[in-house]
Amino acid sequence: MTRASVTVAPLSVQLYTVREMLDADLAGTLHRIAALGFTQVEPFAFTTYGEALGHAMADAGLTAPTTHQRFIGEDAEPVFAAAAAMGIGTVIDPRVDRGRWGSVADVEQVAADLNAAAVVAARHGVRVGYHNHAQELEIVLDGRTALEVFAENLDDGVMLEVDTYWAAVAGQDPVALLRRLGDRVGAVHLKDGPATTDVKDQVAVGHGGMPIREIIDATPHALRVIELDDSRDDRFRAVADSYAWLAAEGLV
Secondary structure, eight states, X not given: OOOOOOOOOOEEEBGGGGHHHHHHOHHHHHHHHHHHTOOBOBOBSGGGTTHHHHHHHHHHTOBOSEEEOOOTTSOOHHXXXXXXXXXXXXXXXXXXXXGGGSSHHHHHHHHHHHHHHHHHHHTTTOEEEEEOOSHXXXXXXXXXXXXXXXXXXXXXXXXXXXXXXXXXXTTOOHHHHHHHHGGGEEEEEEOBSSOOSOXXXXXXXXXXXXXXXXXXXXXXXSEEEEOOSOOSSOHHHHHHHHHHHHHHTTOO
């Protein structure tokens, strides 16, 4: 069988995957990630690490095109200023509470909040985005998932980072979802496993049941971000195995 043609796009890793290692040895962990072949990472709650994170990334030869940091409904100006200072181009809010997705009007207000934050971010040369969990895809409003209603109300400059694993957990076909969202998707989280709510079930990319090649084919130009929320296996080893599998498949 001939494989579908896939565009090789940038690869990153969500640092939440190795959070305990970062707390124990920030610089050493980033050097170990770089040694695997990564040139990009996606920090989480990056302002808690302060300037030390920027220095450690630079020393390891890593950049952060995206980062996770809550800012919707908060004083976002310091967040965007810090991102700009660190050379981070896109700040992604990782989660808005489920109670704010209950109706079309609720979702429209979340989108309005994100659009307003985008105006503030633009003053610092930074873009904003949003990352889903299962909740935004479990909730269906007028025949559409809440995430799709949300996407339709976002300004053009706002991107989505689609967590394909949580989409599958919510009962959605992640490939079909990505195709429906189209160019709104600027990044995808690549995870693998049986798509259960137990995060310990997650495994290295290519070692579970997720349609990884099809996901990548549906978003050929999106940033690809490896992540494990947790695992029964060693998570750093899983990151290494994920990179090795993607490389062997010609996807990085």
